[in-house]
Amino acid sequence: MLRLIFVSMVLEGVWGATVPPPTPTLSLRRQLDPANLDTLNRQVRKALLAKVTSELESSKTFMANLQPQLTVCQTKVNDSLGHCLQCVDNACQEKFKQCQSLTFNMHSPGGMSVSSNSINGQSQVTVCALTGSQFTRTCSTIMNPEGFMVNSISQIGNDLRINLGRVYGDLGNTVVGNFVGGLTNVANNVVRNMTNAEKAQLQQTMSHLSQSLSTMGHHIGQSVQQSMGQMHQQLSNFGSSMAQWGQNFGQQLSQSLSHMFDGTLLGKRRRRAAQECTFLFGDLYQNCASLTSQCSSCPSNRQDTMEAVCGKDLVDKVQAVEKSMDEMSQIYEEVINAKNIITMVEFDNTVIDPTMASYGNVKIIANIRGVPTVFPMSSVLKLHDLAASGTPIAQQVWKEWAVRMTTP
Structure with missing residues (x-):
C-alpha cells in the first residue's frame, strides 16, 4: 500500500514538471x-x-527655374497663333456689334449666366483658348505661371478661412499659425512678377485670412505675427482692391443688354437675334474661340501647338x-x-x-x-x-x- 502511494506521488511530480497548466492564448x-x-x-x-x-x-521654385524656357515658349506660342488670335477676336467683336444693333426679347439659357468679361474694346479670346482642350490648362500655366501660383495660394487660403474654426480647434493654434506663416512666405516670393489684378486677388485672400485669425482671439505666435505684418506691408502698395479692380460683366452690359432684350420687334428679327447672339451667354472666351472656322489664319493642327512649338x-x-x-x-x-x-x-x-x-x-x-x-x-x-x-x-x-x- 505504501509503495502504491509512493509511485502515485512520483508520477504526479513528473506530470507537473512536464505539462504546465493551460494559459490564455494571446x-x-x-x-x-x-x-x-x-x-x-x-x-x-x-x-x-x-x-x-x-x-x-x-512647385514655386521649380516654375521659377523654368522661367527662361517658359519665356521662350510664350514668345513662340504668340508668334504661332498671333494672327489667328487677332482674326478670331475681330470676328467676335463684329458679332457683338451686330447683336448691339438688334432689339429683341431673349432670356438667358437655362443654367447659364452672362459671362463676367466685357467685350467692348477688350479681347475675348486668348491663345490658350485656341490650343484645344487637351492643352488649355497647361498653356495657361505656361503663359502665366504667376497666375497659376496665385490661384493655388488663394484657393488654399480661402478654404482654410472657411474651415478655420474647426481646423484651429482640432490641430491647434501653433500648427495653424505656422501653416499661415508658410503660406505667407510663399506668397511673398511670387509677388514681384504679378499683375495688378493678381496682386489684388492675393491681397484679398491674405487680408481675409488674417482678419479671420484675429477675430478668433487666439495668439498665433510672434514669428507668425511678424510674417503676417511683412505680408501686409508688401500688399499695401498693391493698387486698388478687388472691389475696385474690374467691374462685373452684368453691370458693364446692363444698359446694352436691357436695350437688346427689352424691344418689341417680333418674328424673323427676334429669331435671328436669338440665333446670332446666344454666344453672349456662358463662357464667352470659349464661345469666341469657336469662331476659328471663319479665320484662314488659324492652323488646322492647333491642338498640337504647345508640344510643336515649345517641345x-x-x-x-x-x-x-x-x-x-x-x-x-x-x-x-x-x-x-x-x-x-x-x-x-x-x-x-x-x-x-x-x-x-x-x-x-x-x-x-x-x-x-x-x-x-x-x-x-x-x-x-x-x-x-x-x-x-x-x-x-x-x-x-x-x-x-x-x-x-x-x-x-
Missing part, C-alpha cells in the same frame, strides 16, 4: 484602440499640412507640376475636412521596444480619394510617441495618393 495581431487612432490621425494631418506648404514652395519636354514638366499641385489640393481638402484619414491600424502583438511600446509588422488602412487603401507601415509603431509615427505614415499617404491619381 492574439498574434492587435488593432489600435479608438483613442490612440484619433491621436494618430491628428498627427498624420499635422504632418500632411506641413507637407502642403513644402510642396507649394517646391514635349517642357510641356511634360509643366504638367508634372500641375499634377503635383492637384495632389496637394486634394490632400489639403482632406486634411481640413476629415478627421479619419487613417481608418484602421493593425500590428503584431509583440513588443519590439518596451521603453517606447513599439510594435512591428504594421498594416495601415487609409481613406484615400474616398477609397479604403491598405499599405504596410515602413517603420515601427510607437504608442508612446505617436507624433513620431504620424510623420512616416503621412509620407506614405502622400505617396499612395499620387499613385491613385494616376489610376482610374
Whole structure:
C-alpha cells in the first residue's frame, strides 16, 4: 500500500514538471484602440499640412527655374497663333456689334449666366483658348505661371478661412499659425512678377485670412505675427482692391443688354437675334474661340501647338507640376475636412521596444480619394510617441495618393 502511494506521488511530480497548466492564448495581431487612432490621425494631418506648404514652395521654385524656357515658349506660342488670335477676336467683336444693333426679347439659357468679361474694346479670346482642350490648362500655366501660383495660394487660403474654426480647434493654434506663416512666405516670393489684378486677388485672400485669425482671439505666435505684418506691408502698395479692380460683366452690359432684350420687334428679327447672339451667354472666351472656322489664319493642327512649338519636354514638366499641385489640393481638402484619414491600424502583438511600446509588422488602412487603401507601415509603431509615427505614415499617404491619381 505504501509503495502504491509512493509511485502515485512520483508520477504526479513528473506530470507537473512536464505539462504546465493551460494559459490564455494571446492574439498574434492587435488593432489600435479608438483613442490612440484619433491621436494618430491628428498627427498624420499635422504632418500632411506641413507637407502642403513644402510642396507649394517646391512647385514655386521649380516654375521659377523654368522661367527662361517658359519665356521662350510664350514668345513662340504668340508668334504661332498671333494672327489667328487677332482674326478670331475681330470676328467676335463684329458679332457683338451686330447683336448691339438688334432689339429683341431673349432670356438667358437655362443654367447659364452672362459671362463676367466685357467685350467692348477688350479681347475675348486668348491663345490658350485656341490650343484645344487637351492643352488649355497647361498653356495657361505656361503663359502665366504667376497666375497659376496665385490661384493655388488663394484657393488654399480661402478654404482654410472657411474651415478655420474647426481646423484651429482640432490641430491647434501653433500648427495653424505656422501653416499661415508658410503660406505667407510663399506668397511673398511670387509677388514681384504679378499683375495688378493678381496682386489684388492675393491681397484679398491674405487680408481675409488674417482678419479671420484675429477675430478668433487666439495668439498665433510672434514669428507668425511678424510674417503676417511683412505680408501686409508688401500688399499695401498693391493698387486698388478687388472691389475696385474690374467691374462685373452684368453691370458693364446692363444698359446694352436691357436695350437688346427689352424691344418689341417680333418674328424673323427676334429669331435671328436669338440665333446670332446666344454666344453672349456662358463662357464667352470659349464661345469666341469657336469662331476659328471663319479665320484662314488659324492652323488646322492647333491642338498640337504647345508640344510643336515649345517641345514635349517642357510641356511634360509643366504638367508634372500641375499634377503635383492637384495632389496637394486634394490632400489639403482632406486634411481640413476629415478627421479619419487613417481608418484602421493593425500590428503584431509583440513588443519590439518596451521603453517606447513599439510594435512591428504594421498594416495601415487609409481613406484615400474616398477609397479604403491598405499599405504596410515602413517603420515601427510607437504608442508612446505617436507624433513620431504620424510623420512616416503621412509620407506614405502622400505617396499612395499620387499613385491613385494616376489610376482610374
